[in-house]
Amino acid sequence: MKAREKALKHALLQAQRDLATRDYPVIIVLGGLPGAGKSELVHQLNEWLDPRFVTTSAQWKHSDEEEDRPYYWRFWRHMPPRGRMTIFLGSWYTQLLYDGASGRLEPGHYDQQLKRIRQFERMLRDEGVLLVKVWLQVERATQQRRLTEDSLRLRHLPASARAWAEDYAAAQRAAKTVLQGSDGPEARWQTVDADDPHERNLIAGETLLQMMNAHVARSAPGIGETAAARSADGGRAAPSQALATLPRNLQLGKQEYRALLREQQQRLQKLAWQAHDAGRSLIAVFEGWDAAGKGSAIRRVTAPVDPRLYRVIQSSAPSDEERAHHYLWRYWRSLERRGRIMLFDRSWYGRVLVERVEGFAHLHAWQRAYAEINDFESQLAEHGSIVVKFWLHISPEEQLKRFREREHTPHKQHKITADDWRNRARWSDYEQAVLDMLQLTSTATAPWTVVAANDKRYARVHILQTLCDALETALGTQ
Incomplete structure (x- = not known):
């Protein structure tokens, strides 16, 4: 296991150094229920990578400054420049997942928000961004045990996040709907079993490495003609x-x-x-x-x-x-x-x-x-x-x-x-x-x-x- 982790750390650092010479950024979206280990995975990635060139955007409590502007402003302001990487701990999916689990969303609004997400991610892809979406899947028993052990963090979560954590069945239903509705060619979700913390971190790290290497191997994205492009000429x-x-x-x-x-x-x-x-x-x-x-x-x-x-x-x-x-x-x-x-x-x-x-x-x-x-x-x-x-x-x-x-x-x-x-x-x-x-x-x-x-x-x-x-x-x- 130690040899596997050592090799992964070396390869990730090499891929990160290579990224600095590339004309695109990397965005990592971490999703999963409370207790799945998202924060722990962020710590591990920052340990494996050079932290000088990776930023973590933790979207958990909304400020009045954010509420006074269009919703996506809070994400745009944390977009990485080309050659750099940002980890979104909380993202454009978070509020939709909370609202979906609570039943506050009408079906039409649900579809509208998913469409907006797909448009946003398509735009990122067309610009050349490597978007890595990782969903940490955790069993209910494991989740309950971790939340009990980390009750201090649970108490500091916003009310919507606590409700999301407490109703496991509703949260899973919302997650299934959102993941299926946003799992398109713009960016596929990578589901990782999070019950074993060490294995979770290794698989997530290996998934990131694989996608970074594959992105280098592919030709530059964003050169395909879209429907909007065709309409501009006719x-x-x-x-x-x-x-x-x-x-x-x-x-x-x-x-x-x-x-x-x-x-x-x-x-x-x-x-x-x-x-x-x-x-x-x-x-x-x-x-x-x-x-x-x-x-x-x-x-x-x-x-x-x-x-x-x-x-x-x-x-x-x-x-x-x-x-x-x-x-x-x-x-x-x-x-x-x-x-x-x-x-x-x-x-x-x-x-x-x-x-x-x-x-x-x-x-x-x-x-x-x-x-x-x-x-x-x-x-x-x-x-x-x-x-x-x-x-x-x-x-x-x-x-x-x-x-x-x-x-x-x-x-x-x-x-x-x-x-x-x-x-x-x-x-x-x-x-x-x-x-x-x-x-x-x-x-x-x-x-x-x-x-x-x-x-x-x-x-x-x-x-x-x-x-x-x-x-x-x-x-x-x-």
């Missing part, structure tokens, strides 16, 4: 028919603009506090052509709002840390608590715009991003957030005029770069990407508003009116 209208028909001559005079701006800003000021009091967040996404006026429009939005209520998130090129994670990771992490306003100056749509056009994301990566983004935004809406998205559209002639103005205005020269001119030269490619984005990601809960932005005054008032209308509708104050 049935598209010509951009000239979809965007060029937007009126170019919509404009406001100075006096009219000032009056409307003041009116809408006063309206927004009141609505921002009402949303805060109601615990409803506003998430506004600003996308558009270079020099379309996104920044100046955002400043008109924030001007009347108390600074404690909003945050502007600038989305520039990802840092090394951000590149080491899924592209949505940095946006999940930036989500504020309930009742706040988040204004994204460019956003997750970079995946299907600049990354698509410039080739920073390969074909299947940006094609599957439409479905991933829709799922992300649906989670925001399900949590009560009001999601409003703007595409600021200007003509090529207006963009050229603004570029020239920036070049000849000293305090604006920093706004014009060689990248802006290069992007302009690929106008038709970007236009097609914009059209696909509008067609494939405008949903009932997260609609796109295309803003005629040749006249900045008109665009600013239009944006303010749209935000106020969305807030009033959601709050029922219209």
Whole structure:
């Protein structure tokens, strides 16, 4: 037995060192009833592995910080970077198992949650993540004996976890349903007999090693074409028919603009506090052509709002840390608590715009991003957030005029770069990407508003009116 353990430890350390050179992370999900030995297995894995490069995320007591954000935020914030490993002791399965055993879930909601889990794990797989799901199976007699011996830990479990531990039959039924409903090609469950602690640890460790070696041997995942990817290439209208028909001559005079701006800003000021009091967040996404006026429009939005209520998130090129994670990771992490306003100056749509056009994301990566983004935004809406998205559209002639103005205005020269001119030269490619984005990601809960932005005054008032209308509708104050 000692020789077996020694060989396993050496092999796991070798696999971990190899992982550091790979372009994917490893996520280990540990499941099982209380008393199965999950914590003991975590201790053993940390002893066998180099603990500097493995993190344990213990999800057992939910904080108000977590409850104030969409459910999956608590997991996204602990996602490992490429080349690293995270052990989830408590995961996206935990609450579903508790609710299932207690009978609090309607069948339809059960199916909905399982579907969300499968989508989440499919997205991880498509990104190249090695997801290892281990379920520790323990007999009732063994469980009772261990819980009696470790009564201190049982007393410190949340009430839902204690109920889960006490009703063995109900817990087993819930586990069977959840495991069967989530045991798909995205990630198979590995069931380990946990009655013998030493054998449990060895089998779990050997299972991890086997899956890490197999993952290296396989070709890179995530390159298969999905249904969402195929839909991105079919049935598209010509951009000239979809965007060029937007009126170019919509404009406001100075006096009219000032009056409307003041009116809408006063309206927004009141609505921002009402949303805060109601615990409803506003998430506004600003996308558009270079020099379309996104920044100046955002400043008109924030001007009347108390600074404690909003945050502007600038989305520039990802840092090394951000590149080491899924592209949505940095946006999940930036989500504020309930009742706040988040204004994204460019956003997750970079995946299907600049990354698509410039080739920073390969074909299947940006094609599957439409479905991933829709799922992300649906989670925001399900949590009560009001999601409003703007595409600021200007003509090529207006963009050229603004570029020239920036070049000849000293305090604006920093706004014009060689990248802006290069992007302009690929106008038709970007236009097609914009059209696909509008067609494939405008949903009932997260609609796109295309803003005629040749006249900045008109665009600013239009944006303010749209935000106020969305807030009033959601709050029922219209």
